[in-house]
Amino acid sequence: MKNQTRDDLNILLYLDILIKRRWIIIGTVIPVFIITIIYLLNVSPIYLATATILPPANLEAPTGVSQLVQAYIGTAVPKNINTPVLYGEILASRTVNVNILNQEFWSNKVGAKIKLIDILVIGENDSTKRYELGYENLRGQIQVSLDQKTLITTLSVKSSESILASDIAKALIEQLNVFNRKGISRKAKENRIFIQERLVDTDSLLRSFEDELRQFREFNKRIENSPELQIELGRKLREVRIQEEIFITLKKEFEITRIEEIKSIPTINVLNEPVPPLKKHWPMRRKITYLVSLYATFMGVALAFIIEFLSKKYEFESFKMRFKKLYILLKNDLISILYFLKKEQLN
Template identity: 25%
Template sequence: MDNQAFDLNSNSDNYTDGSPTREKSNFLSYLLVIARNQKFIIGSFFVVTFTVAILSLFLPNWYTAKTTILPPEKEGFLVGVSGSGGLSSIMGDLALPLMATPSDVLASILNSRRVAQAVIDTEDLQGYYGLKTKEKALKEVWSHLKVWVGEEGIVNLTYEDKNRDRAASIANSFIEKLDEVNRQTQISKAKNKRVFLEERLVQTEELLREAEVNLKKFKESKKVASLDEQTKSTIESAADLKANLDSIEVELYVATKTSPASPFTLELRLRREELTRKLKQTDSTLVQMASMSLDFTLLYRDVAMHNRVFDLLTQELERAKIEEAKDTPSLQILDQGVPPEKKSRPKRTYVVVFAGFLTLLSSIFWVFLKEYISNFKRQNPQEFNKLQTVYRGVSGDITQFRRSLLKFKKTKV
C-alpha cells in the first residue's frame, strides 16, 4: 500500500447523511484500514493464540469431587420438629431465612467455621496448602468448597483440588464432620430433655401422692362413693389437656435453650397458651357440673391429672434416655465422594478461543485508533502539537512524582 494515510472521514462531505452511498463508502474505508494492517492483525492473533495455548499446557489440572445427602427426616435431625431449632447452638448468629428448611440448615452448617476447621485438622490442610495461619487455611478451603440445595431438598457438596483422590477425601470428610455435629447436638438435646424430665417427674410424683392422700381422706370423712359418668368424662378430658400442656412445657424448655427466637419456639408458646385456655374452660365446666360436690370433684380431678402427667413424663423420659444413648449415623448419604476421572478445569479450548477473540478485537481497535491519530495529526497539526505538549507535561509530572515517592521510601527505610 502507498504511504498516504487513509482518512476515514475524507468522503463524509460528498454524500448526503444516511445515504446508502455514504454507508457503503464508510464500510469500504473500514475494510481498507483492516486490509492495510492485516499482517499485524493476523500476526498478533496467531502469536497470542499460540502463546496462550502453550502456556495453558502448564496450568495445573483441577478435579472436583461431589457428594450428595438426602433431605433429613424431622425425627432424628438436629432441629427436631422445629425445622431450625438447634441451629443457633451450632453456628451462633448465622443468618437464615425464617422459613429455612432442614436441608437449608444442613447446607449452612457445611459452610460453617466449625465444620471447616474440623476438616482442616483431620486432613491437615494447613500443612497441605503450606499456609501459616488457620484463618488463611479457612479461606483457602472455602474458596474450593461449594454447597447448595438442589431439587427436592437434596444437599449437594463439591470440593476441588489438584489431586483427584484428595478432592474426594476432603468432600467425604465434610460429610463426616457434619454427621458428628448432628449427632453431638442430638445427644446434647436429649440430655437436656432427660434432666428436665427427671426433675419434673419427681415433682409430679410428689403432687400425685399428695393428691391421692387428700382424695382418700375426703372420701373417708365425707362418705363419698364416686362421681357420675359425665363428670368423670370431663375430668378425663381435663387430664388429657394437662398432660399435653406438660408435654408442650418440656418441648418449650428444650427449644428455648437452643433457639429462643425460632418459629418453632413461637409456635410452642402459642400452643401452650391455647391449651391453658382450654384447661381453664374445662375447670369452669367442672365447677358448674359439680356444685353439690365441688371439693370431691376437684380432688378427683387433681389425682387424674397428675396420674396422666406422670405416665406421659415417664414415657418421654424413656425416649430421651434412648436418644441420649444412641450414637448412630444421622445422615442419609445418597452419593459418596469418589475420585473424579476427568478434570473440571482449566478448559484449555475455551481459554485459547477467548484469547484469540480478544486479540482480534484488540488488534482491530488498535489499528483504527492509530489511523484516527494519524488523520488527526495531518488535518489538525496545531491541535495535535498542543496535545503532545500536554501529554509531555503530564508524563513529566508523573515521572517526577514516582522519583519523589522512591526517595521518600528510601528515606523512611
C-alpha cells in the same frame, strides 16, 4: 443501484484497510495467543468434586435445636428452622473446618497422607496464622447450595488434586453426621441417661427390699400366730411389689427411649457420593483460548483502523482500482504461501 454500488465500495474499502494493515492484526493476535497458551499450560488445574444430599425424613427441628446449633457452630440461627437450611452454616463453621484441617488426606504431590493444614498452608510457622489462613482457604474451596423446592443440598469442593477434592467432600459429609449425633440427638440422649439412672437406682432399691424380705422369712418361719409379723410381712411384700412395678415401667420406658434416640437422629442420606473428578473444572483451555483469540482479533482490527485513519486521510479510489489492488495483494499472499508449502515438501 447507486446506493448498492456505494455499499460495495465501502465494503471493499474496509477489506482494503484490513489487508493493508494485516500484520498489525496478526502482530496483535499471535502474541496474545502465545501468552494465553503458556499461561494455560503452567497454571495449576482445579478439580471439582460434588455430592448431593437428600433432606431428612423429619425436617422440623426439635425444640431447642437452635441453641444447640448456635453452641456448635458459633452462629446465631433462628428457631424452628429446617435442617437442610443449616447445612451451609454448619459446613462453613470454624469448628467443622478446623476438624477437617486436622485430618490427614492423601496428597499426590507429596506422595503420602498429611494433615490438610500442611497441604493448604506452606511457609507459615505461626500456629494461629496457619489455622487462620487454612480456614480461609478451605472456606473458599467449599460451596453449598440448596434447592428451595426439593430441599436437596449440593456440596461442591474445589482442589488442585482430584482425589483430594473427593476426600474433603466425604470428610465434610461425615462432619454433618457428627453434628447430628452430638447436637440434634442430645435431648433424646439426656432423657435416656435420666431413665437409665433411675432404672439403676430402682434395681438397687428392689434388690435391697428383696434381701430384707428374704431375711425376714428366714428369721420368722412361723408367723401364723403373730398378727404383727403378718402385717410386717405384708408391708415388705407390698414394698417389693411396688418396686417391681416401678422397675418394669422404667425398663419399658428405657427401651422406648433408646428407640426414640436412634429415630431422632436425622440421617444424612447422600444421593450422589463424591467421586474423584476425571476432568478439570478450571481452566477451560479451549473456551478460554477461543475467547481470548476472538478478543485479540477485535482489538487488532480496531487498532488497524485507528492507525490507518490517523496516518492519513483516506483517499477514495475508483471501484476498479481498489478491486485490482485487493486482487494483487491476495495473489501475492497466495503465491507466497504456495511457495512456502512447496519448499517444505522438497525438504
